[in-house]
Amino acid sequence: MLPFKPIELKDKEVINSYLCKQNYRASDLCFTNLFCWGKKFDTQFATKGEWFFVRFRDNNGRNSYLKPIGGRNIREAIDMIMDDHKQFDTVFQIRGLTREMMDEIEAEMPDIFDYKFNRSVSDYIYSSEKLVNLTGKKLQSKRNHINRFKRENEWEYGSLSGNPSLIKECKEMLDQWMEINMADKDPSLVYDDVATTLMLDNFEYLGLKGGGIRVRGKIVAFTIGEPLTRDTFVVHVEKAYTSIHGAYSIINQQFAEHETTGFTYINREEDMGFENLRNAKLSYQPDILLEKYNARLKDRSR
Known part of the structure; x- marks a missing residue:
């Protein structure tokens, strides 16, 4: 079996040495996401040769895999995770597949998997x-939202890079x-x-x-992201007080203007199936x- 282990901060360099070789633009393939959401999904990693x-576990607790990254022989890599999965009593599944990933798998392993579209995790x-x-x-x-925000507020944008005091202010805002x-009783907010x-x-x-955006010296919105691929920047977090009209709109625009120079695209990740978040992103x-898909072995019994 593959030597899977939980992802720790110290694994950043070795994991990024593999992730930097791909250009799928999928937000799953990012050390920050794998590490920071690791507790929720029991995320683990393994390396073997060039792979x-x-x-991880999906929202229903079922064992799952991402598409292996790094090598050329995808059949060999998938055979390895299928062998690893034999220790579990759940159905074998590869999740978060883009169409490009599916095409690569189908080219080497035709008619092996059924693919199901998963709208809630599409980026x-x-x-x-x-x-x-x-x-x-x-x-x-x-x-219009931004113009109203600017009319109604004395504001300024500040970068978090090299600014530990502003990062501390963002942590205080996050607590508030x-x-x-949390009054909405959404359990996912804990994670x-x-x-x-x-x-x-x-x-x-x-x-x-x-x-971050300050209004009269107080942080009212902040955003965190990072380079994802050669041409794509990914936004991980966006927080703002809805009581301040346009706060979300202004941090979105200002962050893109100040922090994403040189990138053609910005990936704002998935909507997790939440209607309000979906409408906001649309x-x-x-x-x-x-689009992301889940792959399962075809049922040959029918």
């Missing part, structure tokens, strides 16, 4: 230019934000709080970028919905 493997990808400039009639409402929003805190606590080590008119 990097990720094993929303936008051109950086769109999120910075918000041009066009369809984004008029976003410009959690107190306000979101853990993941965001890990990002803030290990901001420099993880190589993250971030920005309202920015994504250029790409990076």
